[in-house]
Amino acid sequence: MKNIALQRIKEMKSYNPPLSGRRGFSGILLDFNERTLPPPLKVQKAIQDFLTTNKLQVYPEYGGLEKKLAKYVGVNADQIMITNGSDQAIDIIFRTFTKTDDTVIIPTPSFAMFYQSAQIMGNKILTPLYKKADLSFPINEVLGMINKSVKLIVVCNPNNPTGTLVSINDIKKIAQKASNSIVLVDEAYFEFSGVSAVPLINKYPNIIVTRTLSKAFGLASLRVGYIVASNIYINEFLKIRGPYDVNMVALSAAFASLEDFKKIQNYVDEVMTKAKPMVEEFFNKNDVTYYSSSANFILFKPNNNQVGRLLKENGILLRPQDKTNIENTLRVSIGTVKQMKQFIEVYENVILSKPKYAFLDRDGTLIFEPQDTFQIDSIEKLRILDGVIKGLKELNNRGYELIMISNQNGIGTASFPKANFEIPQNKMLSIFKKNGITFKEIFICPHLPSENCNCRKPKTGLVEKFLIKNQINKDKSFVCGDRPTDKLFAKNIGVKFVYMQTNGNFYNALMKGGIIV
Numbered sequence: 044m045k046n047i048a049l050q051r052i053k054e055m056k057s058y059n060p061p062l063s064g065r066r067g068f069s070g071i072l073l074d075f076n077e078r079t080l081p082p083p084l085k086v087q088k089a090i091q092d093f094l095t096t097n098k099l100q101v102y103p104e105y106g107g108l109e110k111k112l113a114k115y116v117g118v119n120a121d122q123i124m125i126t127n128g129s130d131q132a133i134d135i136i137f138r139t140f141t142k143t144d145d146t147v148i149i150p151t152p153s154f155a156m157f158y159q160s161a162q163i164m165g166n167k168i169l170t171p172l173y174k175k176a177d178l179s180f181p182i183n184e185v186l187g188m189i190n191k192s193v194k195l196i197v198v199c200n201p202n203n204p205t206g207t208l209v210s211i212n213d214i215k216k217i218a219q220k221a222s223n224s225i226v227l228v229d230e231a232y233f234e235f236s237g238v239s240a241v242p243l244i245n246k247y248p249n250i251i252v253t254r255t256l257s258k259a260f261g262l263a264s265l266r267v268g269y270i271v272a273s274n275i276y277i278n279e280f281l282k283i284r285g286p287y288d289v290n291m292v293a294l295s296a297a298f299a300s301l302e303d304f305k306k307i308q309n310y311v312d313e314v315m316t317k318a319k320p321m322v323e324e325f326f327n328k329n330d331v332t333y334y335s336s337s338a339n340f341i342l343f344k345p346n347n348n349q350v351g352r353l354l355k356e357n358g359i360l361l362r363p364q365d366k367t368n369i370e371n372t373l374r375v376s377i378g379t380v381k382q383m384k385q386f387i388e389v390y391e392n393v394i395l396s397k398p399k400y401a402f403l404d405r406d407g408t409l410i411f412e413p414q415d416t417f418q419i420d421s422i423e424k425l426r427i428l429d430g431v432i433k434g435l436k437e438l439n440n441r442g443y444e445l446i447m448i449s450n451q452n453g454i455g456t457a458s459f460p461k462a463n464f465e466i467p468q469n470k471m472l473s474i475f476k477k478n479g480i481t482f483k484e485i486f487i488c489p490h491l492p493s494e495n496c497n498c499r500k501p502k503t504g505l506v507e508k509f510l511i512k513n514q515i516n517k518d519k520s521f522v523c524g525d526r527p528t529d530k531l532f533a534k535n536i537g538v539k540f541v542y543m544q545t546n547g548n549f550y551n552a553l554m555k556g557g558i559i560v
């Protein structure tokens with residue numbers, strides 16, 4: 044068969060984002076800047092309700108949603124048109140305003156669909172680059188490129204994948220200078236940035252804003268976007284969009300989302316005011332270079348080129364970027380605090396190899412400490428405390444390395460021969476081993492208090508070399524013990540203290556101490 048498709052279409056590549064296997068991925072998806080939680084329950088219910096209306100056979104009708112969106116956006120209903128995702132909005136705008144050989148400006152790197160739509164139309168694409176140093180918007184270059192042949196300028200605000208925010212003042216400058224061209228302002232991440240060019244539309248009708256319910260609202264799979272523009276242009280767009288391009292399931296969900304906007308706002312607040320600063324602080328602390336972002340994602344330079352793969356193997360999917368000026372970077376979407384804690388934890392353990400340690404006292408914490416007799420010097424006296432096996436297993440599961448650290452007064456003296464210590468000690472370790480629990484290190488101070496050694500807790504002599512040799516994650520490591528000396532020891536090595544009541548329940552102590560939540 045002769046392929047008689049347009050030459051320029053034949054020369055294009057299809058836009059193939061790395062979707063394969065995402066839906067079945069059991070970890071956290073931080074690769075597509077989606078909402079990382081399902082949409083609110085009311086939205087899910089609205090979808091179920093629609094499916095039971097017995098109206099699947101009736102064509103869609105949009106009026107109500109456009110009114111509701113207009114209220115949300117703060118414009119008239121005739122200044123809004125809903126689309127099948129904002130991808131369709133972008134495509135419609137390129138089709139309405141450009142033809143073959145028209146010049147368009149797409150500040151680069153940016154979202155793939157802009158290039159796709161421009162290529163379909165046969166546009167000449169100018170690509171001023173976001174500045175290499177800080178990925179700021181190349182305002183002077185864009186202004187310098189504007190002339191009569193430029194028909195459309197893209198301002199992706201904030202820009203995907205750089206996160207760059209363009210100031211409203213710069214958008215005004217572009218709209219003024221390009222008064223005979225269209226300024227397409229993509230606000231897919233508006234809910235996160237809080238910055239919008241919508242209030243400029245009445246004064247500058249060449250500004251056209253696209254938005255989506257795929258991101259903060261969490262409706263990516265249903266495909267709802269919209270265009271905000273002067274009603275003259277909306278009338279033109281309506282000639283291109285099919286009358287039923289957005290389906291009624293999507294419409295029901297969109298409607299319910301706007302009704303339950305408080306929930307959407309709560310999610311946005313958590314992402315932007317809690318989770319994102321936490322990730323930034325983590326990057327700062329660990330000298331990971333990242334770019335300032337006004338959206339729910341951050342572009343960063345990983346420590347090495349294995350980071351993306353290693354994170355994926357450990358349940359966290361990010362999006363690698365390799366475009367001009369952002370070579371070898373990764374983009375991480377920001378989700379909830381809990382999810383980002385997990386991201387940080389995996390990054391720390393797998394990439395920075397900074398393991399977290401549980402420094403555990405022995406007598407009164409792991410095994411019964413008799414009140415009447417002084418030492419556990421025979422197997423008969425050995426009793427593993429409640430919650431110890433369960434707690435140690437849980438620590439293992441949570442990636443803690445176990446360290447035992449104990450003061451044993453006078454091992455090797457006549458009253459406490461070495462063998463009398465070792466027999467119950469080895470028995471205890473063999474019970475642990477049978478349960479799959481092993482200690483990375485065991486530190487025992489054999490001295491009497493009177494010897495004034497430098498290794499008896501709360502002194503740190505026993506672990507000094509260990510702490511120098513091993514990069515320990517001080518934020519996540521902890522000491523658990525039943526005595527004030529344990530508490531002071533934790534302070535001396537700079538980690539958290541988890542109190543255990545003498546001979547109490549170890550698992551409960553870990554829960555109380557916030558280690559197991």
Ligand SMILES: Cc1ncc(COP(=O)(O)O)c(C=O)c1O
Nearest residue numbers: 128129130154203231255257268
């Ligand atoms: C800047 C930008 N615009 C538009 C979109 C497309 O969104 P939608 O799902 O509404 O087509 C995306 C999605 O990643 C985006 O990053």
